Amino acid sequence: MSAFVEPSDPATGGRARRLALPVFHPDFMANAHTATHDELLHAAIENSVVKKDYVRREVLAELPDADGLRTVAGAIKRHTLDNLDFYLRQLEGNVIKAGGQVHFAATAEEANAIIIAIAKRTGSKLVVKSKSMVSEETLLNDALIEAGIEPVETDLGELIVQVGHDHPSHLVLPIIHLRRKEIGKVLCTFLNVPYTEDPPTLAEYARVYLRNRFNQADMGISGVNFAIAETGSIVMCTNEGNGRMCTTRPRVHVALMGMEKVIPRLADLPVFLKLLARSATGQPLTQYTNIVTGPRRAGELDGPEEFHLVILDNGRTRILGSRYRDTLRCIRCGACLNACPVYRKVGGHSYGSVYPGPIGALLTPLFNGLGGHKHLPHASSLCGACYEACPVKINIPEMLIELKEDMAKAHITPWWERAVFKLWTLALSRSFTYGLSQKMQQIGLRMLPASEGFIKRLPPPATGWTSVRDFPRPPKESFRTLYKNRQMSKK
Amino acid sequence: MSNRTDSAGLGGIGGDREGFFGRISAALGREGKAIETPAVPAGHPALDERLLRQVSVGDASLVERWVQKASGNSMVVRRVGPAGVVGAIDECLGKHEISSLLLNAEPFGTSLGLVEHLAGKGIQAFCWGEAGCRDRAFTANAAITTCRYGLADAGSLVVWSEVGFGRSSTLTAAVHVVILRASQILADLVDAFARVAVEAVDGAGMLPSNVVVINGPSKTSDIEMQLVTGVHGPKYLYVILLDD
Amino acid sequence: MRIALFVACYNDTLFPETGIAVTQVLERLGHTVTFPMEQTCCGQMHYNTGFHREAVPIVRRFVQTFRDAEAVCVPSSSCVSMMREHYEMIAEASNDAAFLAEVRSLLPRIHEFSELLVNRLGVEDVGATFAHRVAYHASCHSVRVLHLGDVPIRLLRAVRGLELVEIPDREQCCGFGGTFAIKYPDISEAIVRDKVGCAAATQAEVLIVNDAGCAMNIAGACHRHKAAIRVRHLAELLASAIGNKGEGGR
Numbered sequence: 015m016s017a018f019v020e021p022s023d024p025a026t027g028g029r030a031r032r033l034a035l036p037v038f039h040p041d042f043m044a045n046a047h048t049a050t051h052d053e054l055l056h057a058a059i060e061n062s063v064v065k066k067d068y069v070r071r072e073v074l075a076e077l078p079d080a081d082g083l084r085t086v087a088g089a090i091k092r093h094t095l096d097n098l099d100f101y102l103r104q105l106e107g108n109v110i111k112a113g114g115q116v117h118f119a120a121t122a123e124e125a126n127a128i129i130i131a132i133a134k135r136t137g138s139k140l141v142v143k144s145k146s147m148v149s150e151e152t153l154l155n156d157a158l159i160e161a162g163i164e165p166v167e168t169d170l171g172e173l174i175v176q177v178g179h180d181h182p183s184h185l186v187l188p189i190i191h192l193r194r195k196e197i198g199k200v201l202c203t204f205l206n207v208p209y210t211e212d213p214p215t216l217a218e219y220a221r222v223y224l225r226n227r228f229n230q231a232d233m234g235i236s237g238v239n240f241a242i243a244e245t246g247s248i249v250m251c252t253n254e255g256n257g258r259m260c261t262t263r264p265r266v267h268v269a270l271m272g273m274e275k276v277i278p279r280l281a282d283l284p285v286f287l288k289l290l291a292r293s294a295t296g297q298p299l300t301q302y303t304n305i306v307t308g309p310r311r312a313g314e315l316d317g318p319e320e321f322h323l324v325i326l327d328n329g330r331t332r333i334l335g336s337r338y339r340d341t342l343r344c345i346r347c348g349a350c351l352n353a354c355p356v357y358r359k360v361g362g363h364s365y366g367s368v369y370p371g372p373i374g375a376l377l378t379p380l381f382n383g384l385g386g387h388k389h390l391p392h393a394s395s396l397c398g399a400c401y402e403a404c405p406v407k408i409n410i411p412e413m414l415i416e417l418k419e420d421m422a423k424a425h426i427t428p429w430w431e432r433a434v435f436k437l438w439t440l441a442l443s444r445s446f447t448y449g450l451s452q453k454m455q456q457i458g459l460r461m462l463p464a465s466e467g468f469i470k471r472l473p474p475p476a477t478g479w480t481s482v483r484d485f486p487r488p489p490k491e492s493f494r495t496l497y498k499n500r501q502m503s504k505k
Numbered sequence: 506m507s508n509r510t511d512s513a514g515l516g517g518i519g520g521d522r523e524g525f526f527g528r529i530s531a532a533l534g535r536e537g538k539a540i541e542t543p544a545v546p547a548g549h550p551a552l553d554e555r556l557l558r559q560v561s562v563g564d565a566s567l568v569e570r571w572v573q574k575a576s577g578n579s580m581v582v583r584r585v586g587p588a589g590v591v592g593a594i595d596e597c598l599g600k601h602e603i604s605s606l607l608l609n610a611e612p613f614g615t616s617l618g619l620v621e622h623l624a625g626k627g628i629q630a631f632c633w634g635e636a637g638c639r640d641r642a643f644t645a646n647a648a649i650t651t652c653r654y655g656l657a658d659a660g661s662l663v664v665w666s667e668v669g670f671g672r673s674s675t676l677t678a679a680v681h682v683v684i685l686r687a688s689q690i691l692a693d694l695v696d697a698f699a700r701v702a703v704e705a706v707d708g709a710g711m712l713p714s715n716v717v718v719i720n721g722p723s724k725t726s727d728i729e730m731q732l733v734t735g736v737h738g739p740k741y742l743y744v745i746l747l748d749d
Numbered sequence: 750m751r752i753a754l755f756v757a758c759y760n761d762t763l764f765p766e767t768g769i770a771v772t773q774v775l776e777r778l779g780h781t782v783t784f785p786m787e788q789t790c791c792g793q794m795h796y797n798t799g800f801h802r803e804a805v806p807i808v809r810r811f812v813q814t815f816r817d818a819e820a821v822c823v824p825s826s827s828c829v830s831m832m833r834e835h836y837e838m839i840a841e842a843s844n845d846a847a848f849l850a851e852v853r854s855l856l857p858r859i860h861e862f863s864e865l866l867v868n869r870l871g872v873e874d875v876g877a878t879f880a881h882r883v884a885y886h887a888s889c890h891s892v893r894v895l896h897l898g899d900v901p902i903r904l905l906r907a908v909r910g911l912e913l914v915e916i917p918d919r920e921q922c923c924g925f926g927g928t929f930a931i932k933y934p935d936i937s938e939a940i941v942r943d944k945v946g947c948a949a950a951t952q953a954e955v956l957i958v959n960d961a962g963c964a965m966n967i968a969g970a971c972h973r974h975k976a977a978i979r980v981r982h983l984a985e986l987l988a989s990a991i992g993n994k995g996e997g998g999r
Contacts, residue, residue: 050935062730082556089550097546099529112711118520120528128520170736171727187727194729213728221736228737229643245712255676255723255738261715262672263643273529278549280702280712284557284694287718295726298659299694302738303718310714311707313668316639317714327525335532355922359939393933395926395940396797397889412834418799427799435795439803442758442789443810452762468972478931482938483969486763493756493765497772497784 018336018384018420034122034329034381035367036153038181042389045364055191055361062190067352069296070403076298077288087285088407091343094278095334101243101276102325108246112308114321122152125326129154129235129268130161132322136266138163138232142224144250144257145169146237147185147346148270148326150368154235165235166227168256170220177204183362183370186294186348191361224256234260234318238271239345240286241323244279247307248323251290251300258304267309267318273325274334274342286345289405293349329381338413341376343406350400350410356393365390372400372410379417388426391417434475449494456488559658560692567657568746571690574660575744578721579734584746591617594682595626597743598647601680605641607648609633609674613684619649633671642673647680648739652719653705655690655744656697661720662744663697665705665713672715681722681739686747694718750780752865753818755811757825758790759961760982767961770988771824771862774875777988782822787814791823793831794927801839808839812851820869821855824862824984826891826960832859834894861891862984863901863959873907879989880910884953884978885919886944886967888960892920901959901983908986914951918943925966941970949976956980 039045049055074080094101106116117132119125125148133141141158143149143165155165155176167176171188175181178200182188189197198211205219236257240249248269250257261267277286283305291297310317333342351357351371362370366387367378375390384391391414400410421427441451462469468484471477479485491499530536560570572582583593590613598606606623608614608630623630631641642648650670654663662683666672675681691697697718705713723738734740752775756768772782792807811832815821823829836856840849866872885905891897905913924930924940944967948956956971956978958964968980 046933047935050939056939058729065730076559077556078559079556082553086550086552086556093546093549096533096548099526099533099535100544100546102529103526108711111709112714116519118522118525120521120525124520168737169727170725174727187730189727190730197728213731214733216728217725217733217736224737225643247712253723254725254736256736258672258676258717259737262676280698281552283698285552287694288557297720299661299718299720301720301723303720305712305716307712307714307716310666311668314666314671314714315634316642316671316673317666325525327528331528331532334529335534355924355940356936359936389933392798392929393936395889395922395924395929395937397922397926398893399889399922402893415797415799418797419801420799422799422801431798432800435798435800435803439795439800439806442792443806445787445789448789455762466972468969476931478934479969482934482973483941483966484972485969486965488762489765491765493761493768494784494786496765496769498786 018332018380032123033386035151035369035378037367037382037386039363039366040386042364042366042387042393045366046360046393049360049364052361054193056359058190058193059358059361062187063184063352063358066187066294066296067349067403070293070349070352073292073296073298077292083285083289084405084407087289087405088343090277090282090285091406092340094276095274095339095342098273098276098334101278102273104243105241105246105276108243109308109321109323110246112246112321113311114246114308114323117322117324119324119326119328122326122328125152125270125324125328126154126157128324129270130157130163132266132268133158133161133163133233136232136320138266140227140231141165141233141235142168142227142231142260142264143172143235144237144252144260145172146235146270147368148237148272149235150182151328152326154270166224166231168224168228168260169252170217170254173220173224174200177201181363184348184351185346185369185371191363228259228263231264233266233268234264235268235270236260238269238275239290240283241271241276242280242283243276245307247280247305249283250304250306251287251302252304253301255302258302261304261306261318262316265318266320266322267306268322268324269306270324270326273327273330274344290345290347293403293405294347333380337416338376338380340408341373341380341413343408344373345406347405349403349405353399353403355395355397355399373408376410376413376417384417384421384424384426388421391421430475452492456490456492459488460490554695558693558695562692562696564692567690567692568687571655571657571660572746574657575655576660578660579742580660580721581741581743582746583743584748586748590684590745590747591619591622593745594619594649597682597745598626598628598680601647601741603628603647603680605645606630607633607638607642607645607674607678609648609650609670610684611651611669613651633674634669639671639673642671642677645678647682648674648678649682649684650674652683652685653689654697654700655685656694656718657690658693659720661694661718663701664717664719665701666715667713675717675719676738679735679739680741680743682743682745684745684747686749688749750819752780752782752820752822753815754782754784755788755791755815755821755823755828756784757823757828757961759965760824764961764964764982767824767982767984770982770984771822773988774866774984775822777876778870778872785814791828791831793827796831796835798928805839805843808836809848812836812848812855816851816855818858820865821859822862822865823859824959824982826861826888826895826897827962829859829861830890830894832856861895861897861959863904864895864897867900867903873903875904875907875987877907877987877989878909879986881954882912882914882952883955883957883986884914884916884948884951885957886916886923886948886963887919888958888963889922891959901957904983904987905957914953916951916956917947921947923963923966925962927962930966937966938970941966942974945970945974945976948978953978955986957983957986959983
C-alpha cells in the first residue's frame, strides 16, 4: 500500500493533525469548470505564461547543449538526494563555520515556531520577506501575525497577494491572474494613495512604501533557490532587489528552505543558474544572483548581524524514501506550468494548493495524501510538455501514472471504473471476447442518433466526451472484418 | 567541522536534529546508521564544461561581447581611456538630479580626487567607511563603485562585500555608476566562481558574506507583464569601461 | 519484406480506412502485409489510467502475437510509445525471464508507420498524389517519445500536388489524453478548441494526424464546431494515387 494514501505525521508516524500543504480552493472540478470558461484568465495567461514558454526555448538554444546540461543538472540533483544526509550535514557545518546558525524543522508548525522564537529572542517586531514558496507552504505570515509580529511581503507580486488576501497563481509570476485595474485598486486602497493602474506608478508607490519598511525592519526572511553544502552559502535569484534589501538592512536574516534545495559544490552553481532563469522567465540570469554566506563579518558595516538557516522536512523525507524521490529535484522554475496545456486552461488557483501546475499535481497528493486530491494525477493529457520543459528532467508524466496506480490499488479510483477496466482486460485477452465486444460496440454505437458520420450523444460513462464534441460513428465493418473478407475473396 | 551544536545559546530553538537526520537516513535505506556521519559520497556527476560554457577564455573580443551583452541588459556603457574616467562620470551623473552620492570606488576615489571634483559640481559625496555611511547610503541618490569582474557570456558584473566594500553600495541608490577595467572581464560565469573560490575567500577558506552577480538595473514585470525598471535596486546602471 | 500489421484497437473499430491505407501503401511498395487475427490492443489505456496489473495480460498477448514477425507496422504513435516506454518495465516486473527476453527481442522490430517507411525501408516517395492544401498535427507521442522529427513531413513533401501549410503551435497537445477527454471534458474542450482554431487558420482542406486518439478528438471537435477541415491519417493520404483519389475521411 502506498505511503501516500494516508497523510502521516513524520515525527510520530501517526495521523497528521493538519495537512502538510495548505489547501485554499479544494474543489478541482468546480474550479476547472469556471476557469475553462474564463476568457479574461486565458487572455492573461496568453500574455504571460505562453510567451514565457516560447522565450524559454529561444534562450535555451543559446546554450551549447541545453539538453545535455539538463541531464547533468538532473543527475547532480539525483546524486544530492541520494546522499542528502551527507550534504545537509556538510551544509550545516559550513553555515556554522561562517558564523550562522542552523535549525531543523520536522513540520510546518515547527518551522514557524522556530522563526517566531528567533524573532522574540532578537526583539524583532517588523519582518520584511522576500519571495519564499516554502513560507506559503507553512503559512508563516499567519503564524507571525498571531504571535504579534508584522510580516511585510516585499516582492511586488507577493505584496499585492498579501494586501489583497489572495493566493499566488504561479510559482514565479504570482499575480498573472490579476489585471492592472484590480492591482491598482488593491494597492492604492492599502497605501491610501490616489488610484492609478499605471504599472510604473504602482511600482513607484510600492518602492517608496517598502523602502520605509526595509529601513525599519528588524528581521529579513528570505527563501533559498540553492544552498551550497561546500561553502555553507545560500543563493537567492531575484530581479527587483528586494531579496538583497531583506538581507542587507535588517539586523537578523532568516533563510527558510526545503531540505531538497541543497547542491554539493560552488562549481555546480553555474549549471543551475544557466538553466533557472532561462527556464523560468527567458532571461539568461536574473538581475541579481545573491550568494550569502553567514552574517556580516567583523569590520563590515552593513549586512545582518545574525544569520539563521531553517531547514524544513514537512513530508519531504517520506517522498525521499518513495519512488517519487525525483520530484524533490524541482528548482521551482515554473517551466512545467508554462508548457502545460491544462495549466494554461485552468490557471494556478484551480489546483487548490500552494504548488500548482504539473509539479503541483504530484506534490500536493504526495504531501497531503492521495484521497483528498484524487483529480490532480488524472487531470492530465500526459502530453509530456512538462518533462520536455523541466530543467532537471523530472519525468512528471511517468510519476502521474504511478500515482494513478497507487490510487487504483488503494481503491481511491471509483469501484465502477476499476470494474470497467477489469472487464475490458478480459475482453482484450481473448479473440472471441474481443470480437464479441467489438461487435457490441459497433451495434450499440450505430444505434445512436448520428449525422454526417458523427454521434452527438454517448451514453454514460462516456457522456463527458459528447458534452463538448462529437464522436466518430463506427463503420459497419471493422478493419479485421474487411481484411478477413479480402483474404476470403482472394482464395 | 565545528563541534558547536546548532542550538547553542538558543534554548533549544534548533529543532530535533537527530530525529531530522534519522528520518533522512531511514528514507535512504540507511536505517540504524543515522548517527554516523556518512562518508564522502562518490558518484558526483562529472561537469563537462562544453555543455555549460558559452564563452571561452581564448575567444576573441571578450570585451566587445561584454559590451554588447551589457548594453542589451540596459546597462549604459561608456568606454574610455584612463584620462576619460572623470568626464564619463560627469556625463552619467549629469543626466540626473544628484545631491548626495556614495563613493565606494578605491583607488579611483582618491587617485581621481572624486570627492573634491563632485563637490565642485554641487554633489555632496561621502565615502563608504565614514561614520554614518550605512544610513546615508540609504538616502543617497547615486553611488559610484568599482567591481570585481565583468562576465562576457551574459554581460554581468560581480561584486562582493568586505570590510572596505558595502552591500549597500551597489544596491540602495537609484543611480549606480560602476568603474570596470577591461582587464577585469572574464569569459564566463563558470570562470567567476572558479576565481571567487580563490580570490575572495578568507584565511579560513570561507566565501565573503555576500557575493552578487549583477545583470542589469532592478526590474519587475509582475503587473500584466509590463516591464518596469528601478524597483528596489538601482534604476540606472552606468558602466565606465576603462581600457587598460 | 513480410510486414505484420498491428492496426491498433481504435483504428480497427473506428477508422478501418487507416488499416486499409497502410496495407495499400506497403503492398504498392512490394511488401507482403499480414494481419495476425489474434491481435487486440497495446494496453496503453489501462497502463496510463493506473491499472498496471490489468495491463499485463494485454501486453503478453501482443508479444505472443507478434513474436515471430520480421517487422511490425503500427499506424499509431501512442501505441508504439507505450511499447517503447513501458513494455520492458512491465516484463521486468513480471519476473518472467522468458517474457522479458521476448519483449527485448521484439521491440527493435516494431515501427510506427512513417518511421517504418523512412527509417527502415528508406522510402520517402510512395507514389502518392493528393492535390489539396494540407496541414499536419504532430501527436505528443510522435514528438516527445518517438522523436519522429521531420519524418512525416518528408513523406508529405513527396506527395504530388500537395500543398503543405504549417499549422501554428503544431506541437501543442490536442487535448485527447485517453480517459482525460471523457473525465475532464471542460479542460479537454478548451484545449481542442485552440487546436481547431489553429487548424482553421491554415485554411487547409485536410488535417493530417498520425494517431487515432488525436483523430477522434479533433474530428469530433471540428464537426461539433462546424469547422470545414477534414481529419485524416497520414496513411490515407499516402495511399492516394492515380485511380484512387482517397476522397474519404471525416
